[in-house]
Amino acid sequence: MIPWLPPALTDLMIEAAWETLLMTFGSTIIAVVVGLPLALLLYSTGQGGLSPNGWANRPIGLLINAVRSTPFIILMVAIVPFTRMVVGTSIGTTAAMVPLALAAIAFIARLFENALREVDRGVIEAARAMGATRTQILTRVLVPEAMPGLIAAVTVTLVSLVGYSAMAGAIGGGGLGDLGIRFGYQRFMPEVMATVVVILILFVQGLQSLGDWLVRRTSRR
Structure with a gap:
């Protein structure tokens, strides 16, 4: 219960918080599933990658940049x-997701690509010298070595x-x-808006703390 809100609004706040978590984590899961292969493709086909190919790299990069540069409300x-x-x-x-x-x-995808580029080239060359294929280097060398950076990227995305x-x-x-706009703004209920802001801040702080802990746990440095 939230003492300064009526019981009906408290129930709506709990439901809205659950919807926010669902949108945030659901969208992030989809982004990781699609974004990681894109990042591996961008890394592989980029300059200094395992198989540089500008014809494949540039169109994908331009498309990603176009989406990133579009303000979210317009998108x-x-x-x-x-x-x-x-x-x-x-x-x-569901539609918002x-x-x-x-x-x-x-x-x-861009954050993952940057994390992959931070992997020491010596590790990749050592894997090549041992006869590892490109797929093995990507999945068994690059991804594990870049794991702290990948987790940090997921944390930034969640926030x-x-x-x-x-x-x-x-x-x-x-x-x-939605709750903050309908009740806090349109119905002039500042206590609802303040509660929404506090809950969002707590969400962000919790996600950031969890992400930082996971980065420390996976970092080998």
């Missing part, structure tokens, strides 16, 4: 037809998506942002 509105095609609606938590996942894929999910409330995306 949400721009892909409403695509969202309807995928989930059958453009309103609600489509633009959230799309934005997160582009964001995390960013908490803010994005609140922004999704502006177009009926559900979650804490």
